[in-house]
Amino acid sequence: MTTTEHAAVVPSFGEDQAGRKLAIICSKGNLDMAYPGLVLANAALGEGVETHLFFTFWGFDMINRKTMADLKLTLLGNTAMHLPQGLGGIPGMTALATHQMRKAIDDLGIPEVPEFLQQIVDSGGHLWACRMSADMQGLEEADLFEEVEAIISAADFIELTAGAQLLFI
Amino acid sequence: MPTTTIDGHVISIDNEGFLTDPDEWSEDLGKSLAAQIGVDLTDEHWRAIRFVRSDFVEQGETATLRRIGVVGGIPVKTMFALFPQKPAKKLAYVAGLPKPHGCV
Numbered sequence: 001m002t003t004t005e006h007a008a009v010v011p012s013f014g015e016d017q018a019g020r021k022l023a024i025i026c027s028k029g030n031l032d033m034a035y036p037g038l039v040l041a042n043a044a045l046g047e048g049v050e051t052h053l054f055f056t057f058w059g060f061d062m063i064n065r066k067t068m069a070d071l072k073l074t075l076l077g078n079t080a081m082h083l084p085q086g087l088g089g090i091p092g093m094t095a096l097a098t099h100q101m102r103k104a105i106d107d108l109g110i111p112e113v114p115e116f117l118q119q120i121v122d123s124g125g126h127l128w129a130c131r132m133s134a135d136m137q138g139l140e141e142a143d144l145f146e147e148v149e150a151i152i153s154a155a156d157f158i159e160l161t162a163g164a165q166l167l168f169i
Numbered sequence: 170m171p172t173t174t175i176d177g178h179v180i181s182i183d184n185e186g187f188l189t190d191p192d193e194w195s196e197d198l199g200k201s202l203a204a205q206i207g208v209d210l211t212d213e214h215w216r217a218i219r220f221v222r223s224d225f226v227e228q229g230e231t232a233t234l235r236r237i238g239v240v241g242g243i244p245v246k247t248m249f250a251l252f253p254q255k256p257a258k259k260l261a262y263v264a265g266l267p268k269p270h271g272c273v
Binding site for chain 1: 238249256257
C-alpha cells in the first residue's frame with residue numbers, strides 16, 4: 001500500500017510575469033483625466049510590474065509644480081456629467097464641480113495628485129516629462145515635480161519602454 | 170471547500186491558496202505561510218501583519234497599501250522592501266486574510 005503526499009497549495013505571486021513592463025502616456029490635464037493613469041500605475045506597481053509614466057501636452061499640468069495641486073473638473077464638453085451644457089458656463093461652476101470631485105476622491109481615501117505621484121515613485125514607478133511639451137511651455141526640470149527623473153524626447157521614451165504594454169490616456 | 174496542509178496545519182483555502190477563514194490563522198501558521206513564499210519574518214513584518222489583522226476585524230476587509238501607510242504608519246517603500254513585488258497580496262497571504270479589493 002502506498003501513501004500519496006499532496007504538495008501544499010500556495011498562491012502564485014506571479015514570478016512567471018517577471019519582466020512585464022507598462023508604459024502610460026498621460027496627455028490630459030483635467031482632474032478627472034489625471035486619475036485613470038495614476039490608479040492604473042499604482043495597481044500595476046502593486047502587481048510587481050515595472051511602470052513608466054510619460055507626461056505630455058496637457059498632461060504636463062500633472063507634474064508642473066504650479067498646477068499639479070490645482071487641476072480642475074469642468075462640465076463643459078463633458079456630457080457624462082448628464083447636466084445641461086449651459087450650466088457649465090455659469091461663473092463658479094467649474095470650481096463647484098472640482099470641489100465636489102475632490103471631496104468624493106478624498107472620501108474614498110484616495111490621495112491628491114502630488115501625493116499620489118509620490119506614492120507611485122515610492123512603489124518604484126518612473127516619471128518622465130516630454131521634451132517638446134517642456135519647450136512649448138518654456139519649462140525646465142526645476143519647474144517640475146522633484147521626482148520626475150528627466151525631460152526626455154518621445155524617441156527616448158519609446159526606447160526605454162521597449163517591449164512594454166502601452167496605455168494612452 | 171478545499172483544504173491544504175502546511176507544516177502540519179490543515180487550513181481551508183480558496184482556489185488560489187489564500188485562507189478563507191481568518192480564524193484558522195495563528196502566528197505559528199503565519200511563519201509557515203511566510204516560509205512558503207520565501208519571506209523571513211522580522212519585527213517589521215510582524216508590525217505589518219498585526220496591523221492588517223486588527224484592521225480587518227474593524228473594517229471587514231483587507232487594508233490596501235495606501236491604508237497600511239496612512240492608518241498603519243508603515244510607508245509604501247518599506248512595504249515593498251518587506252514583501253517584494255506584490256506587497257499587499259503577499260502580506261494578506263501571510264496574515265491569513267483575503268486579497269485586498271480596494272483599487273488604491
